[in-house]
Amino acid sequence: MRDARTRMIESAQRLLSRRGYQATSFSAVLADSEAPRGSIYHHFPDGKDQLIAAAIEQVGAQMRDAILSVSGKSPQQVTKRFLSIWRQLLEVSDYESGCAIVAVTVSAESPELRQLSAAIFRENISVIADALHAGGLRKSDAKEFSYLLVAAVEGAVVLSRAQQSLEPFDIVAAQMRRQARRLTNATVSP
Numbered sequence: 001m002r003d004a005r006t007r008m009i010e011s012a013q014r015l016l017s018r019r020g021y022q023a024t025s026f027s028a029v030l031a032d033s034e035a036p037r038g039s040i041y042h043h044f045p046d047g048k049d050q051l052i053a054a055a056i057e058q059v060g061a062q063m064r065d066a067i068l069s070v071s072g073k074s075p076q077q078v079t080k081r082f083l084s085i086w087r088q089l090l091e092v093s094d095y096e097s098g099c100a101i102v103a104v105t106v107s108a109e110s111p112e113l114r115q116l117s118a119a120i121f122r123e124n125i126s127v128i129a130d131a132l133h134a135g136g137l138r139k140s141d142a143k144e145f146s147y148l149l150v151a152a153v154e155g156a157v158v159l160s161r162a163q164q165s166l167e168p169f170d171i172v173a174a175q176m177r178r179q180a181r182r183l184t185n186a187t188v189s190p
Helices: 006-021 026-033 037-041 048-068 074-092 100-107 113-133 139-163 167-188
Strands: none
Touching: 006 026, 006 037, 006 048, 006 100, 026 048, 048 074, 048 100, 048 113, 074 113, 074 139, 074 167, 100 113, 113 139, 113 167, 139 167
16 A cells, blocks of 8 residues: 555645645645645645645656656657547546646746746656657757647647537647657658
């Protein structure tokens, strides 16, 4: 069985992605994780922001690892992997989950948490760009497309949640796959 700290971090991730920063209270995390009340202050003595930071760092690490698993593959495969993560999240959660890092970015009052969110986004965008470059895209195209991919998918997730439909996501995903193919073809063309 997972330890209390791990369960609390996983609960914070779920709550952030479903309800946002404000609703991810210690009480909600304890109820969701079934961790003993004393665990909060033992594992997160600096308070809620310490727990939230651990949760979004874990989300960032999970995304990084997923993209690293396809590094060196074609840009289409890298794009497909990134898209599949988000589509699956929407499906499994019945449109209830979004990005925990976005939730913190848009509603946390702590400058430190917003800075951490920015750092996680920068790192993951860089990992995506490196994976696209390793798959054959020019470095500048890989960097630009990684920003476009993340921004487009985050927006598509919001629209799909609002509309309770995969249609917005699938439309954006199709455009991202086409763009990845165009960039790849432009790279190999004289």
